[in-house]
Amino acid sequence: MKQPDHIIPRDQHTVSRKDISDNALKVLYRLNKAGYDAFLVGGGVRDILLGLHPKDFDITTNATPEQIRSLFRNSRIIGRRFKLVHIMFGRDIIEVATFRAHCDSNIQQAKEGMILRDNVYGTVEEDAERRDFTVNALYYNVRDFSVHDYCNGLTDLRKRQLRMIGDPETRYREDPVRMLRAVRLATKLDLTIEPNTLEPITQLAHLMEQVPAARLFEEYRKMFLSGRGEETFKALQELGLLQKLFPATDALLAEHQEFEGFIHAALENTDKRIASDNTVNPAFLIAVFLWQPLLERAHQLETKGMNFNDAFFKSMGYMLSEQSRYISIPKRYSLVIRDIWALQVRLPQRFGKKVWSVLSHPRFRAAYDFLMLRAESDPSLREVADWWTKFQDADKAAQQAMLPKNKRGKGKRRRKPKGND
Structure with a gap:
């Protein structure tokens, strides 16, 4: 029997269990054994397909947070906007999310379109459409070792491009941090941001003002402490996003060339330290x-x-x-x-x-x-x-x-x- 087009069998992709952490596999196996569908999803699948070695392994399932919690004593439910379950194996944390549904009247949104609360569950197909970029909507099924690709993410990976799922402007309004993620992933993975995905960013940069400052500190760490800080800084500056993150810095760059040189020297030094596995203080x-x-x-x-x-x-x-x-x-x-x-x-x-x-x-x-x-x-x-x-x-x-x-x-x-x- 021919499989659906969105299911890529084991012999047609490069994801292997040997590239997945033992703890992530334990979670997948236990969810499957309990009768739930469970997939490795997002960056873990994407990075393995790119030949990289992911550090984080996220899982998505049709089990609710409460059902997941009942299966794993070493877990806790977190999150307001969307509930997640963290399963702890010592210092290693496996994050498990329930399939999300399409936007409807149960999802709370701000006037500008930003999603405030989102505890609405759905199917794996709906979950894929709710993800941000196509390359992050790839699902690995440990039951038959297949990859499920609902949004042509594999095609975009082969093209080395980052493309938003759905209308980019609408998706940025739902969560303005996606603009930062587009910059971060493009620089980190050497991807080109697809034109329609790139075009709205500059005109929507002001939406960053809606994002809580505490959340942006974590985004700052991801952008500048991942080894591609210098390229990230340049991209943020070009797209008008740096002004929304470090306005005092951005305002002085044009009139103080030595200051800009100082920043780029620091970013280059930081990137080298990270490449050498040396610690860096945020x-x-x-x-x-x-x-x-x-x-x-x-x-x-x-x-x-x-x-x-x-x-x-x-x-x-x-x-x-x-x-x-x-x-x-x-x-x-x-x-x-x-x-x-x-x-x-x-x-x-x-x-x-x-x-x-x-x-x-x-x-x-x-x-x-x-x-x-x-x-x-x-x-x-x-x-x-x-x-x-x-x-x-x-x-x-x-x-x-x-x-x-x-x-x-x-x-x-x-x-x-x-x-x-």
């Missing part, structure tokens, strides 16, 4: 993005009669508060940002006990890296940066010899850090 790039706005704000306060030291430190709180209106910055990261900035004032003060307190500061390494990146776009900082490079690796005797003899115990006045203007 706070670092935010500190970079807001550096020139911080200096500009401090300068404004100076022109009103405030001394630089007070102006600089007062401006820190102001910039973090302003930025949090667009992308919420958790306190644990805002404290890191403050330390990185504050140490930029202290790093040029290479004398006495201050040197040792700076060197032993828990944020010294991040602040030093920050200074090194600043020095790439501002040659006047090269001497200070090179001094700290030598000093931190020298032995105790060499360090003592490097300290300026005539300034020990002096210099209470803090020097103003140079900007990128």
